[in-house]
Amino acid sequence: MISLKPDFCDIEIPEKEHYSIEDYSSSKARWCSGCGAHTILHSVQKLCTDEQLPPEKTVFVSGIGCSSRFPHYMKTYGFHGLHGRAFPVASGVKFRRPDLHVFVITGDGDCCSIGAGHWVHAIRYNMKMVVLLFDNSIYGLTKKQTSPTSPLGTHTNTHPTGSVLPPINPIQSTLGLANVSFVAQTVDWKPAHLNATLKKAYDHPGLAFVRIVQRCPIWMRENYEPTVKDPDAITVLNHENGIVLEEQALKKFRHIQEHDPSNLVKAREIAELVKSTTPIGLFYQNKEGTRYDEYGAHNLGVPVEDRIDAINSLMDKYAI
Amino acid sequence: MINDKVEIMSNNSETIKSEPVKIERKQIREAVVEIVSDSGEGAQKCGQSLGTISAKMGNGVWTVEIIPAEIRPPARSKAGASGIRVRMGSKKVTNMGDHADMVVALNEQVLYGRIDQNAYKPGTYLLIENKWATDTEETNAAYTESIQKFKALGYIIHEIPMEKECLKHVSDPRKGKNMWVLGLLCNIYDRDLSIAAEQVKAIFSKKSDDIIQSNIDLLHAGYAYANDKLPMHFTIPSKISKEDFVVMNGNEAVSLGVMAAGIEVCSMYPITPATSASHAMAEKMESAGGLIHQAEDEIAAIGFAIGASYAGQTAVTITSGPGIALKTEFIGLAVMAEVPLVIVDVQRGGPSTGLPTKVEQGDLLAVLYGAAGDAPKIVLAPSTIEECFHYIILARKLAESFRTPVFVLTDANLATGVQPFPRPKIKSAWFPDPIDQSKWEEGVKAYDWDPDTGLSKRPIPGQKGGMYTLTGLAHDEESHVAYDPAINQRAAESRSRKLAALHKTLKEPKILGDKSGDLLLVGWGSTRGAIEEAVERACERGAKVSSLHLHFLSPMEPGLKSIFKNFKKVMTVEINYSDTIGNPLITEENRRYAQLAWYLRAQTLTDIDCFSNVYGQPLSPIQILEMLEKKLDLTLTE
Numbered sequence: 001m002i003s004l005k006p007d008f009c010d011i012e013i014p015e016k017e018h019y020s021i022e023d024y025s026s027s028k029a030r031w032c033s034g035c036g037a038h039t040i041l042h043s044v045q046k047l048c049t050d051e052q053l054p055p056e057k058t059v060f061v062s063g064i065g066c067s068s069r070f071p072h073y074m075k076t077y078g079f080h081g082l083h084g085r086a087f088p089v090a091s092g093v094k095f096r097r098p099d100l101h102v103f104v105i106t107g108d109g110d111c112c113s114i115g116a117g118h119w120v121h122a123i124r125y126n127m128k129m130v131v132l133l134f135d136n137s138i139y140g141l142t143k144k145q146t147s148p149t150s151p152l153g154t155h156t157n158t159h160p161t162g163s164v165l166p167p168i169n170p171i172q173s174t175l176g177l178a179n180v181s182f183v184a185q186t187v188d189w190k191p192a193h194l195n196a197t198l199k200k201a202y203d204h205p206g207l208a209f210v211r212i213v214q215r216c217p218i219w220m221r222e223n224y225e226p227t228v229k230d231p232d233a234i235t236v237l238n239h240e241n242g243i244v245l246e247e248q249a250l251k252k253f254r255h256i257q258e259h260d261p262s263n264l265v266k267a268r269e270i271a272e273l274v275k276s277t278t279p280i281g282l283f284y285q286n287k288e289g290t291r292y293d294e295y296g297a298h299n300l301g302v303p304v305e306d307r308i309d310a311i312n313s314l315m316d317k318y319a320i
Numbered sequence: 321m322i323n324d325k326v327e328i329m330s331n332n333s334e335t336i337k338s339e340p341v342k343i344e345r346k347q348i349r350e351a352v353v354e355i356v357s358d359s360g361e362g363a364q365k366c367g368q369s370l371g372t373i374s375a376k377m378g379n380g381v382w383t384v385e386i387i388p389a390e391i392r393p394p395a396r397s398k399a400g401a402s403g404i405r406v407r408m409g410s411k412k413v414t415n416m417g418d419h420a421d422m423v424v425a426l427n428e429q430v431l432y433g434r435i436d437q438n439a440y441k442p443g444t445y446l447l448i449e450n451k452w453a454t455d456t457e458e459t460n461a462a463y464t465e466s467i468q469k470f471k472a473l474g475y476i477i478h479e480i481p482m483e484k485e486c487l488k489h490v491s492d493p494r495k496g497k498n499m500w501v502l503g504l505l506c507n508i509y510d511r512d513l514s515i516a517a518e519q520v521k522a523i524f525s526k527k528s529d530d531i532i533q534s535n536i537d538l539l540h541a542g543y544a545y546a547n548d549k550l551p552m553h554f555t556i557p558s559k560i561s562k563e564d565f566v567v568m569n570g571n572e573a574v575s576l577g578v579m580a581a582g583i584e585v586c587s588m589y590p591i592t593p594a595t596s597a598s599h600a601m602a603e604k605m606e607s608a609g610g611l612i613h614q615a616e617d618e619i620a621a622i623g624f625a626i627g628a629s630y631a632g633q634t635a636v637t638i639t640s641g642p643g644i645a646l647k648t649e650f651i652g653l654a655v656m657a658e659v660p661l662v663i664v665d666v667q668r669g670g671p672s673t674g675l676p677t678k679v680e681q682g683d684l685l686a687v688l689y690g691a692a693g694d695a696p697k698i699v700l701a702p703s704t705i706e707e708c709f710h711y712i713i714l715a716r717k718l719a720e721s722f723r724t725p726v727f728v729l730t731d732a733n734l735a736t737g738v739q740p741f742p743r744p745k746i747k748s749a750w751f752p753d754p755i756d757q758s759k760w761e762e763g764v765k766a767y768d769w770d771p772d773t774g775l776s777k778r779p780i781p782g783q784k785g786g787m788y789t790l791t792g793l794a795h796d797e798e799s800h801v802a803y804d805p806a807i808n809q810r811a812a813e814s815r816s817r818k819l820a821a822l823h824k825t826l827k828e829p830k831i832l833g834d835k836s837g838d839l840l841l842v843g844w845g846s847t848r849g850a851i852e853e854a855v856e857r858a859c860e861r862g863a864k865v866s867s868l869h870l871h872f873l874s875p876m877e878p879g880l881k882s883i884f885k886n887f888k889k890v891m892t893v894e895i896n897y898s899d900t901i902g903n904p905l906i907t908e909e910n911r912r913y914a915q916l917a918w919y920l921r922a923q924t925l926t927d928i929d930c931f932s933n934v935y936g937q938p939l940s941p942i943q944i945l946e947m948l949e950k951k952l953d954l955t956l957t958e
Contacts, residue, residue, distance in 0.1 A: 026789075027800070056784045061627070071789040072801065077781040078789030079630060081623070082649055088620035092627020092635070093781070095613065096584060100631065100781050118623075121616040295611075302609030308746045310607035311579045314600075318566040318576075320376040320740060 021049045026075040031066060034217035036188030037134060041073055043191060044103070044132070047198045048076075058101045061090040063110035066141045067134035067214075070105040084115030087122035094127045095296035102129040109139050112148040112168045123177040126206040127293035130198070133170055133209070136216035137223065144219040151223065170211050171283060172271040175264065181206035181289040183267065184243065184282045187213040189228050192249040193236070193280055200243055200282060206289050213278060227278065237261075237270070237281025261285045345553045350380075350409030351509060352417040355501060356434060357426035358395045359388055359402040362498030367404030368738060369502050369519050374406070375567040375740040376515050378558030380413035381406065382849070383569075384938055385736040386434070387677035396452075396459070401430035405439075408509065410559045413739070414704070414849025418942035420444055422508065424501050426482070427452055428466040435473070437937060442474025445552065447504070450479035478550065480504075485545055489537045499535045503542025510555040513543060564743040568600075570708040570734030570846075574664055575600035577712030578636050580744065582751035583662065584610040585635040587625040589618045592676040593732040594640045594666035618646040622663070626650055629659050630790060632755045632780035634716055636662040641670045641683045648691055651725055653792040655695040655815060658767065658778065660719035660726075662712065667731040669936050678936030679732040681845050682896040684915040687727045688874055696816045698726040699874035703848035706741035707871070708734055713750050720752075722818045723778055729873070731895070733846040733938040760786030765797040767811070774817030819875040826872055828879035833859055833866030836886035838952060841867040842928075843893045844916055847939050851893050854944035858956050865948060870916070881924040889951070891929035892917040893944060898932045 024045040031037045048058065058076040062068035064083035071078025077100075081089050086104050094102045104122075111119050111133050122131070138156065139145040145158040149170065153162035174183050182204040186197040194212065201208035215224045227233040235255040236245070242261050250256065255277065259266060267283040302310075353370065357363040364385055371383045386403040393400035407417040419441035425431050425448045434440065452463040470477055486493035486500050499520060506516050517536050524532045546553075568576070574597045578586055586605065588598050598612050605612055615621035618639060625635035639647065644665050654661050669675025670682045687699055698718050702711040708730055715726040760779045766788035768776045779786025794802040794811060802808055831840075832852055843851045848869045855867045866887070870877055884890045898914035899906045913921065917930035931947045945956045 054784075055787055056782055059631070059781050060789075072791070074789075075787055077787050079627070080789055080791040080793070081626075082653055082792060085619065085623045085650065088615065088623030089627035089630070091620075092585070092587065092613075092624035092629075092633075093631040095624070095628055096611070096633050097631045097781065117616060118620055121620065296613075299606050299609060299611070302607070304748050304751050307579070307582070307608045307751065308748065310604045310609075311576065311746050314579070314604040314608075315566060315576060315743060315746075318568040318572065319743060320372065320565045320567050 017054075019049060019052055019055065021045050023055060024048045024075050026073050029073040030069065032218050034215065035066070036136065036212070036214035036216070037067060037070065039188045039191060039194065040132065040134065040212055040214065041070065043194045043198055045074070046195060047202060050199070051202060053101050057099060058103070059090075059093055060103045060105055061086050061093060062105040063107070063115060064141075065107040065110050065139070066136075067105055067107035068110060084110050084113070085118065086110065087115060087118035090129055091122060091125055091127055091292070094129055094293045096300060098293060098297040102127070104129055104131040106131065106133055108133065108135045108137060108147045108149040108170070112170055112173070120177055123174060123207060123209065124179045125292040126179050126181050126289045127291060127296075128205055129207055130201045131207060131209045133211045134214045135170065135211050136214040136220055137167070138216050138219045140216055140219055154223070169271060169274060171274075172268065174209050175268050175271055175284055179289050180209075180284065181286045182208040182282075183284045184208070185211045185213065185278070186243075186280050187234065187278065188215060190234075190280070192245060193243065196243045196245060197282075204285065205287050206291050233277060235277045235279045237279055237283065239282070241285070242282035243280075259283070345510070345555060348554045348556055349411075350407065350413070350417070351422065351554060351556060352405060352407045352420045353505060353509070354386070354403060354405045354420045354423045354434065354439065355498075356386060356401050356403035356423065356430045358400055358430065359392050361402075361426050361494060363403040363426065365523065366498035366502045366505075367406045369516070369523065370505055370511070371406045371408070371738050372567055373506065373511050373516050373519050374408040374509075374556075375565065376519075377512055378560045379556055380409040380411050380560055381567065381738060381740055382413040382416055383407070383736075383738040384416040384733065387736070396427050396429045398429060398432040401433045403430070408556055410557050412560060415853060416737075416850075416938050416940060418940050422505075423447065424505065425449065426497065428463055428470070431466070431470070437935070440475060444475050445478065446470055446475045447478045447480050449482045451481065451483045453479070480545075485541060486538060489541055490534055496535065496538045499538040500542035500545075503539040503544075504546045504550075506539070507543045507546035508550060508553055510553065513540070560740075565740045566743045567738060567740040568705065569736050569738045570702075570705050570730050571597040571666065571736070572600040573705050573708035574638065574666075574712055574728070574730065577709040579605060579608045579610065580709070580746050580750055581634070581662075581713040581716040582609075583634045583636050583712075583716060585613060585625060585628040585633050586610060586638065587613040587615055587621045587628070587635060588638045589615050589621045589643065591618070591640045591643045593668055593735045594638050594643070594664065596735070597638045597664065597666065618643040619650065622647040622650040622661075625661055626654055626659050629661050630781075632782070634660075634720070634752055636664060636712070636716075638664040638666070640666050640668050641686070642673055644683060644686060645690075651697070652691040652693070652695045654725045655691070655697055656792050657790045658723040658776070658815070659790070660723055662715045662719050662726055662728065664712070664728045664730065666735045667729060669934065675936045677732065679846070679895055679938055680934060680936065681729075681731055681847070681894050681915070682934075683729065684844070684873060684896070685918065687729065688919065694812060694816070696819050697724055697874065698722065698819070698822065699729065699872075700726065701729045701845040701871055701873055702734065703843075703845055703869055703871065704741070705734060705737060705739040709744055711871075718822070721775075722822060723776065724815075724818060729845060731846050737846070737938075755780055755782070757782045759784045766799045767795070767797045767814075769797060769811070769814035771814075772817070773821040774814035775821065823875035823878060826875070826877050828883070829868045829870060829877045831866050831868050831883065832856075834864065835866070835883075837864035837866055838888045839863075839865045839948070840884065840887040840890045841865065841893050841944075842870065842890060842916065842920065843867065844870045844873060847893055847895060850939040850941050850944060853941040854948065857941060857945060858948050858952075858954075861954065861956050863948060863952055863954055863956060865952065873916075873919075876923055880920070881926065884924060884926045884928075889929060890926060891931055891951070892920065893939065894930065894932040895934070895939060896932050897934050898930045
């Protein structure tokens with residue numbers, strides 16, 4: 001049970017198999033009541049059902065933190081690893097397993113702080129996977145410390161008089177990285193938009209980076225409640241190539257901005273102007289970027305005889 | 321430029337004869353040759369070629385690179401010495417030997433560092449480039465002073481106009497001097513000129529015919545010069561079969577081992593002296609069905625390998641001590657979550673960035689214990705270049721059978737040392753069976769630990785019914801986070817039990833020499849050749865000393881306690897730090913022991929002494945003999 005069959009991509013899934021949403025549900029999620037992660041979990045399970053992803057071919061890789069418990073609540077393969085290190089693991093999984101559907105579940109600390117170096121390179125590798133950044137702007141599992149995305153002045157246990165640095169803007173940062181191919185933002189409390197965003201991300205041929213602005217009812221209630229309640233707080237980016245909402249759903253938003261997701265310069269402008277409003281939608285998409293997983297999969301299944309020939313030809317170089 | 325040590329030595333050696341001795345073609349058993357130069361002058365290429373030519377002639381060979389810390393250190397400086405030592409013998413050669421017999425110096429200043437390291441002895445031939453005698457006033461003064469010093473130290477000096485001779489064939493003598501010197505040495509040591517010419521062709525195979533021809537011309541010119549102008553000529557008869565041998569260094573052997581083990585993912589981040597282990601395979605890894613991934617950092621390199629391994633790919637990560645330090649958190653995860661992984665640690669001097677190009681066996685305790693909590697893993701230490709190849713194949717087998725990380729500890733000495741060995745016949749059995757992605761048996765858990773051995777099968781993504789979430793948190797057999805403390809105890813026992821199960825399959829280490837006596841030397845890794853040669857030489861002089869060499873360090877090889885009981889004293893010989901008895905502050909109570917000694921004392925409750933140092937140099941037999949003289953109160957060296 002060591003390496004891959006040359007034809008492992010051809011493994012047959014019985015045709016009549018159908019997965020219902022329960023087939024993706026594992027143990028009861030242990031997040032706090034009112035936590036936005038519950039909605040995201042449900043939305044991801046809905047995506048899996050809609051796309052009929054075989055659970056055994058689906059892998060959720062996470063780091064450490066509240067968000068990163070996510071794989072335990074899915075009935076698929078999962079990898080709950082180290083703080084900040086979900087990206088390298090997920091890249092290793094996808095590199096020579098193109099048959100797997102790989103999701104990365106990461107939090108604001110995990111991705112933008114301890115794992116920021118890997119984040120930069122994961123964008124550059126542009127492997128086909130869906131990255132969900134659960135951004136609640138606070139360190140939850142360790143009980144309220146400042147996060148790299150906490151708004152300036154946030155009162156936390158490490159900054160009781162208010163945090164002193166301006167936050168990282170994950171959308172702005174990702175849009176600035178080399179080989180960026182898909183950047184979207186959504187919020188956990190708008191399920192229609194969340195579902196549509198996940199679907200768009202899943203369909204993207206490279207790395208789809210989705211920041212989900214997420215409520216933390218325990219440590220950041222005062223930060224999110226106004227946004228959740230205020231219809232003016234959100235601007236929807238709208239375009240036929242973007243996250244497309246049904247008319248009825250779109251009508252629920254007061255601010256709608258037309259934005260073509262092929263326009264990287266404009267995407268950066270919108271990302272930079274986030275102050276009083278949260279723009280949600282597809283900022284940028286490029287389906288043509290170089291994909292490292294395609295390099296990783298290119299020589300799978302070399303027969304043993306050919307391998308031995310290659311080693312012997314190298315060995316000849318050292319022969320005396 | 322002249323340091324205190326040289327001054328003192330020269331005062332003591334006034335009486336030593338310094339005139340060259342005329343030697344007609346003399347048969348010798350072996351020779352140690354050094355070529356030293358500024359960086360970038362090709363001394364290593366010259367020495368490697370001399371080694372390969374000798375191996376092709378059926379001689380035993382061991383080479384050691386002399387590497388400065390920088391790529392281009394200041395020219396004509398002691399610290400900038402770059403070069404190579406080649407030991408050629410009639411029999412198998414297992415280590416770098418004692419003092420050099422012959423040195424070719426492309427400038428005389430680079431010799432001082434080697435003199436400091438006691439690399440030469442009175443009677444050593446120094447062949448020195450003499451252009452510095454006339455270059456400038458400044459170099460002339462330094463040159464003249466140096467020649468006088470060296471003569472006073474008893475070295476036999478030949479001043480040779482190397483560049484001037486090379487200029488007859490090439491316009492830039494810096495590009496070509498090394499092949500001229502190779503020709504010179506080929507004549508002095510009676511090397512086969514046609515084999516040498518083939519070797520030159522092989523080196524420059526990617527260059528134009530003109531370049532190949534001019535280098536062959538240089539080879540011939542150097543050969544002719546020595547024939548006409550130098551009085552010393554030696555033959556080293558060959559006694560080794562040269563059928564189907566290969567000659568390579570330890571990193572190249574690791575590289576080929578990775579491919580032969582059927583490993584499909586080599587994930588690394590460049591670090592000296594480990595990096596070249598990925599260079600050697602770079603050309604053929606893809607046609608051998610694998611890929612090299614150069615990660616963004618050491619942590620990502622191992623994370624990537626663990627991800628690949630979790631998904632069913634065989635993976636290796638290759639690094640050195642500082643890389644291991646960064647990878648440690650992931651190593652702990654691999655132990656906890658039982659992910660198979662081969663980790664090659666090409667050790668270098670430490671702590672911190674330490675001595676990047678120099679040898680040390682300083683990571684043993686770090687890999688055994690340097691993790692969060694108790695993280696038992698398998699640790700192997702090859703002791704020869706040949707073993708570097710085979711131990712990678714073994715490591716992969718163990719990693720996957722025992723579902724755990726397996727360390728292979730080599731070091732800078734093995735990494736750059738070149739030795740011929742029988743060409744391995746690549747076996748299909750070394751390659752992995754295809755992944756079994758058939759349905760996971762119902763009721764079998766992700767960690768279905770056998771209570772006696774701790775062993776369990778592992779499901780792989782793609783396998784229906786085997787779904788689980790791997791976690792670094794304490795977990796039960798189904799990989800659910802453990803909220804019951806008894807689960808942690810049971811899981812820790814299972815992970816640890818695997819080492820005991822492997823221990824049951826190991827054999828007692830072989831003893832070199834008598835099974836009882838006054839002293840037993842215990843070594844591990846690259847020091848084996850020097851230890852065994854010292855023991856053989858000591859035994860010839862009547863010492864009751866034996867040695868054994870450990871290849872499995874975790875689990876430890878069996879039977880040690882009863883073996884140790886048959887010797888009056890047991891001591892380890894290692895290249896890492898230990899306190900030396902003699903300093904007034906050092907007592908039995910506070911002495912810090914060398915790493916294997918420390919570990920063996922704990923494992924066997926035996927009073928084990930140690931001999932170790934951190935000069936960054938491979939141990940030579942003479943150093944060990946001198947130590948034995950003191951311990952056994954015998955004369956063993958002269």
